[in-house]
Amino acid sequence: MHVTPFGACGTVTGSCHLATSGDTGVILDCGLYQGEHERRNAAAFGFDAAAAAAAVVTHAHLDHIGRLPQLVSDGFSGPVLATPATLQLMEPMLDDALKVMTEDRRRAKKGGRPMGPPSWQADDLDRLRDLFIPLDYYSRHAIGSLTVELKNAGHLPGSAFVQLEGDDKRLIYSGDLGNRRKEVLPDLDYAAPADLVLTESTYGDRNHKPLQETLDEFATLVDDVLRSGGKVIIPSFALERTQELLFYIRALEREGRIPAEPVFLDSPLAIEVTRLYASLREEFGLKVRRLFDRGVDPFRPKHLTITKHVEDSKRINYRPGPATIIAGSGMIAGGRIMHHLIHHLGDERSCIIIVGFQPRGGIGRQLVDGRSTIRIWGRDHNVDARVATIGGFSGHAGRDQLLDWLSGQPRVALVHGEDTARGSIADELTKRDQEPILGVAGSPIDV
Numbered sequence: 183m184h185v186t187p188f189g190a191c192g193t194v195t196g197s198c199h200l201a202t203s204g205d206t207g208v209i210l211d212c213g214l215y216q217g218e219h220e221r222r223n224a225a226a227f228g229f230d231a232a233a234a235a236a237a238v239v240t241h242a243h244l245d246h247i248g249r250l251p252q253l254v255s256d257g258f259s260g261p262v263l264a265t266p267a268t269l270q271l272m273e274p275m276l277d278d279a280l281k282v283m284t285e286d287r288r289r290a291k292k293g294g295r296p297m298g299p300p301s302w303q304a305d306d307l308d309r310l311r312d313l314f315i316p317l318d319y320y321s322r323h324a325i326g327s328l329t330v331e332l333k334n335a336g337h338l339p340g341s342a343f344v345q346l347e348g349d350d351k352r353l354i355y356s357g358d359l360g361n362r363r364k365e366v367l368p369d370l371d372y373a374a375p376a377d378l379v380l381t382e383s384t385y386g387d388r389n390h391k392p393l394q395e396t397l398d399e400f401a402t403l404v405d406d407v408l409r410s411g412g413k414v415i416i417p418s419f420a421l422e423r424t425q426e427l428l429f430y431i432r433a434l435e436r437e438g439r440i441p442a443e444p445v446f447l448d449s450p451l452a453i454e455v456t457r458l459y460a461s462l463r464e465e466f467g468l469k470v471r472r473l474f475d476r477g478v479d480p481f482r483p484k485h486l487t488i489t490k491h492v493e494d495s496k497r498i499n500y501r502p503g504p505a506t507i508i509a510g511s512g513m514i515a516g517g518r519i520m521h522h523l524i525h526h527l528g529d530e531r532s533c534i535i536i537v538g539f540q541p542r543g544g545i546g547r548q549l550v551d552g553r554s555t556i557r558i559w560g561r562d563h564n565v566d567a568r569v570a571t572i573g574g575f576s577g578h579a580g581r582d583q584l585l586d587w588l589s590g591q592p593r594v595a596l597v598h599g600e601d602t603a604r605g606s607i608a609d610e611l612t613k614r615d616q617e618p619i620l621g622v623a624g625s626p627i628d629v
Contacts, residue, residue: 183351183629185380187621188228190598193219194384194541195245197598200229203348206326209237210344210355214248216513218543224301228624232257236325239264240357241341242271242421248279251302254310263323265332266316267340267465270458271421276307278451336360336370337577338422339465351629356381359579359587363393366426368467378629379591383599384539386607389580396574397430401439403533403570408443408504412531417519419512420452422577423538425459427508428481435484442484448495448518449510453488456481499525512538514546520558526567527556533568537575585610597621
């Protein structure tokens with residue numbers, strides 16, 4: 183058995199790997215590139231999609247599923263295996279990706295910048311849905327000469343890491359591993375001993391603040407901004423991060439730690455995902471399940487306003503007084519957050535709170551790095567608003583949690599991380615007498 187990375191090598195997007203044993207090939211995730219690497223989405227996969235026996239999906243974030251319809255367009259026709267919750271969440275995520283792709287081309291054509299043909303279309307998405315096969319945690323499924331099992335990764339509702347066995351070998355593929363000791367989701371499972379672990383390394387060079395410190399920092403910041411009459415602007419991922427923020431805003435309001443001012447959820451995709459969360463209650467931690475059992479919506483602050491329509495979104499920016507605005511996209515690569523930034527970057531009373539990973543080359547990374555001007559849609563905007571980064575909300579395991587999860591594994595191949603993060607955790611693995619391997623796109627790794 184061997185595994186070949188074809189994406190997310192030196193980057194945190196574009197996850198796609200191919201595990202092979204004999205004549206059986208299994209695709210592990212098939213994600214979209216984002217940020218400075220998004221042009222790679224138009225490139226060929228590097229393997230024969232039609233020859234693969236199956237695809238296994240770890241979770242429903244676009245950097246792990248966004249090119250699945252393209253896979254179908256290229257001839258893939260095998261089963262697509264994932265947990266039932268992941269398959270349910272993939273539906274709105276991919277529907278939205280199609281809308282964004284279509285809108286991007288419409289805008290480009292209108293601006294005299296025609297783009298090439300799309301890499302996939304609506305009928306590819308329809309054919310992809312027909313391939314979905316749910317696989318519960320801890321159930322085993324045979325794929326040719328291989329056997330696959332999914333275990334809880336603690337990253338999203340339904341997220342999993344993959345245990346693949348064949349040729350008397352065991353390969354573990356992490357997908358994305360969750361940040362432990364959070365309240366919305368249960369902690370991740372530990373992996374069995376394996377011949378090779380192919381793992382993410384997003385935060386391989388740093389740890390997150392403990393949850394309580396994170397909440398204290400967030401509450402102090404939000405309280406200060408709202409009481410000064412400013413706006414709290416939060417670019418947020420539609421899936422998981424938005425719902426976690428809503429959960430903690432509600433809790434902090436009830437504790438009297440922040441004022442119960444208007445909260446605007448300004449993302450059609452996040453609105454749909456939040457609606458789906460009520461049907462996924464068994465995926466959550468005990469505290470969330472108990473609230474649902476009492477008939478309480480854990481993800482609804484006191485003055486939550488849902489803004490489905492564009493005109494409602496525009497009106498938010500002209501509304502006087504304090505408010506919190508949560509909008510996509512989380513990596514500030516488009517979406518309604520762009521309009522809110524244009525209107526509020528110059529407001530000294532307001533604060534942009536970054537709560538998720540920002541890839542190199544993007545607007546989010548420029549804000550994190552302290553740029554005094556930001557270019558949005560061809561115009562420069564002065565950054566007079568405060569910018570704060572709160573990393574403790576991350577859905578990814580921090581450095582020490584990754585090392586704990588990898589403890590005792592003899593060989594570890596590192597993907598889904600920028601090179602500084604991969605290099606840092608590789609150095610520590612070497613000190614622990616474990617063998618680190620830096621994944622290189624197109625280079626097979628023996629299991």
